[in-house]
Amino acid sequence: MTGSQGPKILLLxxxxxxxxxxxxxxxHAILQADPTVELHFATFGGLRESVAMVSQKIQATIPETKPIxxxxxxxxxxSESLRNAHPFPASFLAPPGFLNTIRAIRDTVQIFVPYSGPQLVQIFLSIVGIINTVNADLIVVNSLMTTGLTACCHLGVKFACLSPNSIKDFAASKQPWAAALWKFPALDAEKYLMVHTGAHLRTPVDLLHNRLAHLKILVSTLPELDFPLIIPENIIPCGPILKPHQCVSGSDLELGNWLALGxxxxxxxxxxxxxxxxxxxxLAFALKTTLEVLRVQANSSRFQVLWKLKLVEDDSMPDSDDNIEAVLGDFIQxxxxxxxxxxxxxxSSILQSGHIACSVHHGGANSYNEAIKAGVPQVVLPQWTDCYDYAQRVELLGIGRLGSRKAKPHWSADELSKALLDVLISESSAAIKDKxxxxxxxxxxxxxxxxxAARVLLDECRNTVPLGSGTDKCSALARTGTTRSASGKII
Known part of the structure; x- marks a missing residue:
């Protein structure tokens, strides 16, 4: 970064x-904050169109920006690797508890390292090649991306982490026994990586137990949206990081008009x-019960349901009175x-429309943050282990309910309808909405x-403190001899 030339940033x-x-x-925010930035975006092929759309949108408003x-x-x-060879761990689908939590810790590495040795090496070498080619002033790596973390640590490049997750995920107390459980299932892939590349495997658990001294981790939340915690200095709560949204009517006029009906x-x-x-x-029975009660008790207010439903492939609805069309037929008609x-x-566009009375979601970080930003009460149906955290946050903050306390990880029509009605028309509903x-x-x-996040990362580009200096326990520099020249070129 010299003269009038802007910084070069690689997102990974x-x-x-x-x-x-x-x-x-x-x-989008980086280019909006500094149009001189040369921004590179490295990921798998399926995201190419989404990246191009961001680039086109920002250039439409700030023509001097360079294409991403x-x-x-x-x-x-x-996701491809998990589908092909690693079924979703059973511990992730079971209700939380001490023994299941231990199993989930062990199983988590299947999610973070779902690859065989050769698959892991292929991705690692691809990322190393991109890092060498771009030669960025700063790399911003996904905190959940094992291959990206491994490549950055191995090469000794300057990087920061960006995470969709919470403060709690990085502020948890260190548990040596937990770290051992995380690493055990991935030993074969880890050994293969070491033999063929000389690199030490780095997983998200290293951000807790083996972190670089100056590594900043930017999280998509605020302290007020999380559990009460002591926040480590390297954790930067940015607030919900959400894509700019278009009004519903701008994307789908008919849907916008329908939402405005109630x-x-x-x-x-x-x-x-x-x-x-x-x-x-x-779930359909729960919605039916809820709508029937609302029709009687909601003082002539119109309540309606918008349901995004993905069924398991090859699992069709029964030809009987017990199918969704039969259960909700009158309301659909x-x-x-x-x-x-x-x-x-x-x-985000739907939630920000001003017409959403309640968001029913699975407890994902993005779903939680999107509803938070829109000021919409939430009912959470946790689908796997880490989703229960967000259900607990919703209840702790008084902004909604866990909809499946007794039936989790499934739900019952009776319990879910009661949770919905509690959020919508009970004595508690006004307080929930206000919060x-x-x-x-x-x-x-x-x-x-x-x-x-953009401001922090742009400041980091100007920060000359090497992220691998000091008491760096994560970097593999000393082991591999890899370093940067004075010009920044990896040698």
Whole structure:
């Protein structure tokens, strides 16, 4: 970075939207904050179009910005590898408890390192090649991306972490026995990586137990949105990092007009969650009960449901009275319930429409933050282990309910309908709504999370303190001899 030339930043992330969305949002904010930045975006091929859209949008408003340079990482994505060879761990689908938590800690490494040795090496070498080619002033790596963390530590480059997750995930007390459990299942891939590249495997657990001395970790939350914690100095709470959203009517005029007809219960269990027919029918019964009670008790107010539903492949609805159409038929006919496998409009746009009375979601970080930013009460149906944290946050902050306390990880129509009605029309509902709006106002006062992240990262580009200096326990520099020249070129 010399003279009038802007900084060069490389964003490095997995392509799954739950993780990539914070990078897409931050890339927009970086270019908006400093149009001289040369921004590179490295991920797997499926995200190319989304990156191009961000680039086009920012250039439409600030023509002098440079296009984002896309770099395709070669190899299997995390989700592809998990589908092909690593079924979702059973411990992630079971209710939390001491023994299951121990199992989940062991199983988590399957998610972070879902690759065989050769697959891991292919992705690692692809990332190393991109880092060498770009020669960025700063690399911003997904905190959940093992291959990216490994490459950055191995090469000794200057990097920061960006995470869609909470403060708690990085401020937890150190547990040596937990670290051992995390690493054990990945030993074969770890040994293969070492033999063929000389690199030491670095997983997200190293951000807790083996962290670089000066490494900054930017998180998509605020202290007020998390559990009470002592925040380590290297953790930077930015606030919810969300992509800029377009108004619903700008994307889908008909949907915008429909939402404006009444108060909507928005059901979206995330991009990964697929329901069996039986679970979908149970949820339909919960919605039916809720709508029937609201019709009687809601003082003539119109309540309606927008449900994004993904069924398990090859699991069709039964040809009987117990299918979704039969359960919700009258409400569907009256256009009070709309069900779709895919909704083109972004969740943030729907939630920010001003017409959403309650967000029903699976407890993902993005779903939680999107509802927080919109000031919308939440009912959480946790689908796997880490989702229970967000359900607990919702209840701790008084902005909603856990909808499956007794039936988790499934749900019952009776329990879920009671949770929905508690949020919508009980004596508690006004307080829940007020607290949700209060947190949205707080987020507005603190500033846009993506803008905060962009400012921190741009400042980091100007920071000359090498991130691997001092008591660096993570960097593999001393072991590999890899370093940077004075010009910044990796040698």
């Amino acid at each position: 992330t997995n392509s799954e939207f739950g993780e990539a969305n914070v990078f897409l949002a931050t890339s 340079v896309f770099h395709k990482i070669h190899g299997l994505t995390m 108060s909507t219960i928005y059901v979206n269990l995330g991009s990964i969650c697929q329901l069996t027919a039986s679970r979908a029918i149970e 009256d256009d009070l319930v709309r069900i779709a496998a895919w909704i083109e409009v972004e969740p 949700a709006i209060g947190l949205a106002n707080l987020c507005d006062e603190k500033g846009n999370g993506a803008d905060v």
